[in-house]
Amino acid sequence: MPINLKKYEIFLDLNGLDYDGIERVKLSSDKVELDSVGLNILSVKADGKDVPFEVKEGKLIVHSPVNDELEIHFKGRVSKDSILGIYSAPYDEGKYMITTQFEPIYARNFIPCFDRPDMKAVFKLFVKVPKGLKVISNTRVINVKEDGGKLLYEFEETPRMSTYLLYLGIDEFEEIKDESKRPTIIVATVPGKVNKGYFALHVARRVIDFYEKYFEIPYQLEKLHLIQVPDFEAGAMENWGAVTFRETELLADDSSSVSHKLRVSSTIAHELAHQWFGNLVTLKWWNDLWLNESFATFMSYKALKDIFPQWDPEGIFLLSDTLNAMEKDSLSTTHPIEANVKEAHEIMQMFDSISYGKGASVLRMIEGFIGEEEFRRGVVNYLNRHKFSNAEGKEFWESLGNVEVEDWITKPSYPVIFVRVEGNSIEFEQKRFTLLNVDSNELYKVPLTYEVNGKFGKFLFDKRREEVKVDKEVKEIKVNVNRSGFYRVFYDKLTMLPQLNDYEELGLVNDYWSFLLASMIDFKTYQEVLSKVNKNPLVAMEITQQLNTLFLVDKRKFFHFSRGILVDLYKLYRNSKDPLGEIAYTSIASNLAYEDEDFALGLSNLFLEYDKLPSKMKNAVAIAYAVSTGDFQTLVNKYTSYILDEEKIRMLNAIGSIGDKSIINNVVQLILNRTIKLQDSPYLIFQVMRNPFVRDEACKFIEENFEQLKNFISTAYGGPWALGQLISSMTMCGVDNPDEVVNFLEKIRFKEISKPIDEVEERIKVYSRLKNLDT
Numbered sequence: 001m002p003i004n005l006k007k008y009e010i011f012l013d014l015n016g017l018d019y020d021g022i023e024r025v026k027l028s029s030d031k032v033e034l035d036s037v038g039l040n041i042l043s044v045k046a047d048g049k050d051v052p053f054e055v056k057e058g059k060l061i062v063h064s065p066v067n068d069e070l071e072i073h074f075k076g077r078v079s080k081d082s083i084l085g086i087y088s089a090p091y092d093e094g095k096y097m098i099t100t101q102f103e104p105i106y107a108r109n110f111i112p113c114f115d116r117p118d119m120k121a122v123f124k125l126f127v128k129v130p131k132g133l134k135v136i137s138n139t140r141v142i143n144v145k146e147d148g149g150k151l152l153y154e155f156e157e158t159p160r161m162s163t164y165l166l167y168l169g170i171d172e173f174e175e176i177k178d179e180s181k182r183p184t185i186i187v188a189t190v191p192g193k194v195n196k197g198y199f200a201l202h203v204a205r206r207v208i209d210f211y212e213k214y215f216e217i218p219y220q221l222e223k224l225h226l227i228q229v230p231d232f233e234a235g236a237m238e239n240w241g242a243v244t245f246r247e248t249e250l251l252a253d254d255s256s257s258v259s260h261k262l263r264v265s266s267t268i269a270h271e272l273a274h275q276w277f278g279n280l281v282t283l284k285w286w287n288d289l290w291l292n293e294s295f296a297t298f299m300s301y302k303a304l305k306d307i308f309p310q311w312d313p314e315g316i317f318l319l320s321d322t323l324n325a326m327e328k329d330s331l332s333t334t335h336p337i338e339a340n341v342k343e344a345h346e347i348m349q350m351f352d353s354i355s356y357g358k359g360a361s362v363l364r365m366i367e368g369f370i371g372e373e374e375f376r377r378g379v380v381n382y383l384n385r386h387k388f389s390n391a392e393g394k395e396f397w398e399s400l401g402n403v404e405v406e407d408w409i410t411k412p413s414y415p416v417i418f419v420r421v422e423g424n425s426i427e428f429e430q431k432r433f434t435l436l437n438v439d440s441n442e443l444y445k446v447p448l449t450y451e452v453n454g455k456f457g458k459f460l461f462d463k464r465r466e467e468v469k470v471d472k473e474v475k476e477i478k479v480n481v482n483r484s485g486f487y488r489v490f491y492d493k494l495t496m497l498p499q500l501n502d503y504e505e506l507g508l509v510n511d512y513w514s515f516l517l518a519s520m521i522d523f524k525t526y527q528e529v530l531s532k533v534n535k536n537p538l539v540a541m542e543i544t545q546q547l548n549t550l551f552l553v554d555k556r557k558f559f560h561f562s563r564g565i566l567v568d569l570y571k572l573y574r575n576s577k578d579p580l581g582e583i584a585y586t587s588i589a590s591n592l593a594y595e596d597e598d599f600a601l602g603l604s605n606l607f608l609e610y611d612k613l614p615s616k617m618k619n620a621v622a623i624a625y626a627v628s629t630g631d632f633q634t635l636v637n638k639y640t641s642y643i644l645d646e647e648k649i650r651m652l653n654a655i656g657s658i659g660d661k662s663i664i665n666n667v668v669q670l671i672l673n674r675t676i677k678l679q680d681s682p683y684l685i686f687q688v689m690r691n692p693f694v695r696d697e698a699c700k701f702i703e704e705n706f707e708q709l710k711n712f713i714s715t716a717y718g719g720p721w722a723l724g725q726l727i728s729s730m731t732m733c734g735v736d737n738p739d740e741v742v743n744f745l746e747k748i749r750f751k752e753i754s755k756p757i758d759e760v761e762e763r764i765k766v767y768s769r770l771k772n773l774d775t
Contacts, residue, residue: 003029003114007122007157010111013150014098014129014170017078017088023111025070026121032070035108035115036060038077038085045071060112072112083233083678084718085109086168090674091190091230097171099229099244101237104286104347106718107163117162118284118390125155129170136169136188138241140223158240159220160388162282167239169227178205183219189228189251192643196251199261200226200268203307207269210303215276216380217387224275226250226268231677233717236267238274238296245271246679247645257615259583260646262304262311269300277379281386286347288393290337290409293351294359297321301360311579315538317360318483318503323510323542325357326486329413330514332438333758337362338393338409361486362408368484369447369458370403404445404460408486415444416488417461419479421496426452426468426477428461433488435518435766449481451498456481483507488514494532502536509539513546516773517766523775530565537580540569544587551595552732554771555692559595561775566592567599582616589620593627594657600627610638618647622654630660640675652680656687661697664688668701678716682725689729699733702726703744724756734764735771 006026013020025034032046037058044053044062048071051064062070078098079087085106088096100110108115127135128150135141139156146152158166174194178185178201185204187197204226212218221241228251229244236245249267252260273296283292297317304313328334337359341347367375382391382399397405408414416433419426428448432440448461452470459466476498479489483503488511491497500508512529515521533539547565550558570592573585593600603624606613613621626635632655639651655667667688671681688698702709714720727745734741742764745757 003027003032003119005114005119005121007124008111008113009124009126011126012128012168014127017080017098019076019078021072021074021076021111023072023074025072026068027070028067030065032062032064032066034060034062034072034112035105036074036112037108039109039112040075041112042073042075044073058108074112076110079109081715082718083231083716089229089231095190097169097190097230099169099171099227099232100167100239101233101244102166102239103164103234103237104289105164107166110166110168113163115163117164117282117286120160120162120282120388120390122160123158123166125168126152127155127168127170128152132172133170134173136167136173136225136227136242138165138167138239139221156222159280161240161279165238165240165279167242167244169229169242169244173227176201180205183208183221184223185226186223187226187228187250190230193228193247193251196253196644197226197228199252199256200250200264203265203268204272206307207272207303210306211272211276211299214299214302214376214379215383217276217280217383219275220280224272231679233679236271238271238278240275240279243268243271248649251644251646255615256646257582257586257618258311258579259586260615262308262313262316262583265304265308266300266313266316269303270296273299273303276383280388281383282390284390284392285341287339287341289341289347289351290355290359291393291396293356294337294363297356297360298363312502312538315502315506315580317364318506319538319541321353321357322361322364322483322486323506325353325361326414326488326510326514328353329358330433330435330518331759331762332434332436333755333762334412336410336412358486362405365408365447365485366400366403366405368449368482370400375400404447404462407443407445411442411444413440413442414486414488415442415446416490417446417448417479418490418492419477420492421474421477424470424473426450426470426474427465428468428479429465430461430463430487433514433518435514436762437518444487446487447485448479448487449484450477450479451481452477454498478504480504480507490515490520494529497532500533502538505533505536506538506542509533509542509546513542517770519769523773535569535572537573537576537578537584540573540584541587544569544584544591548591548595549767550770552690552692553735553767555595557771557775563592563596566595586616586619589617590623590653593620593624597627600624604628619650619653622650623657626654626657627659630658632658632660632663632666636666636670636675649680649683652676652684653687656684656691659691659693661694664694664697664701668705672712681716682729685726686729690732692732695733696736699730699737699741702730706748719752720750721752723753727753727756727760731760731763731767734760735767738764738768 009024011022041055041060044051046064046066047068053062084101086100089099090096107113125137129135131151135153137155138158141153142156143154144151172191173188174191175186175188176194176197185201187201208219225242227244228247232246236249252264277295278292301313301317378400382396413432415430418429432442446461449458453475477496478498512526516526547562551562569588573581576585593603603621606621607625635651635654639648642648670676676684689695713722742761749757
């Protein structure tokens with residue numbers, strides 16, 4: 001008999017970090033197994049009668065049928081060592097926020113429940129806390145009363161929703177509100193930070209307005225909380241009506257850099273898209289995770305394009321999401337967007353640039369091919385058909401009119417399109433693109449767009465080769481117009497390219513960088529492409545990233561080449577007032593300070609006036625100070641003294657740039673004693689592990705202390721699969737010492753980290769080839 005699940009009624013009594021729970025679950029079933037991890041189950045009643053039960057292997061097994069109600073008495077504990085499930089997030093001296101993070105499989109650490117997305121139910125919460133504390137959950141507080149010297153908060157019932165969207169937050173919250181219309185929007189922070197929340201309040205209101213118009217469905221709840229969490233595993237989480245954020249993804253004001261405000265805006269827009277696409281309509285199982293995340297990513301930039309067109313959100317999307325996804329998807333270790341997911345570690349590893357960036361880029365490609373309005377109508381139909389329920393990816397494609405997308409969802413990677421021109425004839429040929437040139441007979445149904453002699457054309461390219469004839473001799477040709485397609489283009493004659501727009505130039509530069517990595521072109525051809533393009537801000541940022549990779553691979557071999565171009569770009573953008581130009585300036589100056597000690601020495605003089613500097617200069621100046629002085633303690637002191645995480649992150653960038661090997665033990669101690677937030681530890685480790693002056697020492701430390709690090713990371717991040725980030729950071733060490741690093745990785749290999757190990761080993765081969773390049 002299937003489980004007929006209706007409602008959870010949950011009573012919690014908090015005593016410090018311990019809590020007593022009574023849960024009444026409205027359901028009927030002959031057999032009941034709930035998910036339950038780390039909870040002490042005291043008693044179970046079925047329809048009012050005590051019944052036998054057992055807890056084993058993460059399951060609460062009830063040995064009785066249930067016709068109406070299951071009542072469970074249990075005890076739980078708020079974790080101090082993890083940032084998943086229900087946990088304490090420390091801030092200031094001795095203070096902490098109790099908060100939750102349940103996606104994908106951690107609601108079971110909070111309450112016994114059916115912890116899977118297709119088991120939707122209504123939730124009704126009662127929470128008792130000491131006086132002086134406030135409680136936030138998904139819905140409005142409808143009653144607060146004194147009860148036994150404490151305060152008992154009662155919350156409105158939620159809509160039918162999945163367990164991973166449930167939220168509980170307890171602290172001395174400060175709040176600001178926008179009650180101008182429905183819903184009430186509230187920004188909640190720890191004490192002393194709420195005044196940085198007005199920008200988020202403004203963005204959230206405009207984003208909600210945009211989505212209500214686009215989806216033609218109102219936001220479903222009376223209120224929406226945006227909550228700053230002091231230490232948080234994810235960047236943000238879309239809990240229905242109670243969205244949680246890292247501070248760097250939520251708080252900003254006029255003093256913040258353009259790049260920081262863009263980051264905050266895009267994160268808010270992403271999470272609010274989930275209030276419809278994910279919360280109102282939810283995936284049936286995690287193999288369709290990409291549909292949640294890619295759609296929210298795609299919609300976030302669409303919303304920002306409407307609200308902040310001066311930031312060119314679509315261009316930023318191409319630069320940060322599409323190109324990152326294409327890089328990962330060019331490895332032979334990639335996975336299809338829609339993957340077969342069964343085990344916990346497989347779910348966690350699905351939260352990657354394929355699920356977010358590739359999925360969103362494919363949606364952009366389809367929208368460009370079928371038209372914006374037809375695409376929007378399909379989305380509206382899908383949401384209306386499945387609201388308050390669950391759906392699968394195939395049902396979304398059906399709502400779009402069964403467009404040809406299966407290849408892009410079920411096949412790994414993507415094609416490179418070879419373009420050959422002879423007279424009035426154009427030959428197109430497709431082949432799967434991989435950086436190591438893996439043999440593959442894969443064919444894709446490519447919605448190919450092109451422009452010949454100024455005339456636009458398109459067709460569905462589903463053969464190995466296709467010849468297209470035009471009326472006149474081909475003088476000019478470009479393929480992948482406006483960079484709308486998720487594929488690369490290799491021209492037999494670069495001289496036939498016409499004037500390209502900013503997105504097309506960005507695509508060209510990234511394509512030919514990838515062709516260099518894949519040994520399809522020589523270094524001279526790569527240089528020719530760089531000299532050919534206009535250095536618009538998007539292209540400047542992409543080139544800067546490529547030069548930084550070359551420097552990290554071999555700082556001696558590529559130093560002069562990298563420095564020469566960076567200096568030219570620095571001169572071009574140092575006085576830029578354009579928002580994108582300011583973002584480009586920060587990237588260029590920071591990388592120049594990182595790579596060139598002479599430049600760093602000059603710029604580091606400004607560190608004395610650091611707090612008075614324009615925000616666009618701060619990151620570069622902090623890195624310059626680190627490179628030129630190696631003053632670890634001053635940077636740590638600044639990190640701990642700053643109240644705002646926006647400044648703390650700049651100090652971490654600087655600490656990770658110090659070229660003194662003695663910092664390794666100090667950095668590790670800062671992480672283990674929680675001076676550095678758990679959320680920021682992987683980021684700092686990554687910065688240190690890529691640093692060409694200290695990474696050998698850092699890798700030795702990891703090899704010698706792997707078991708200790710494994711235990712720490714597994715506890716903090718919910719399981720051994722979290723080691724994947726640490727493994728990924730060893731790539732550049734492998735370029736220096738490939739045999740030693742690969743031997744170590746093979747020695748520690750186990751199921752949950754096998755995929756990251758394969759990726760690192762492949763990247764080592766790619767970058768080692770780059771290191772041996774004939775320049």
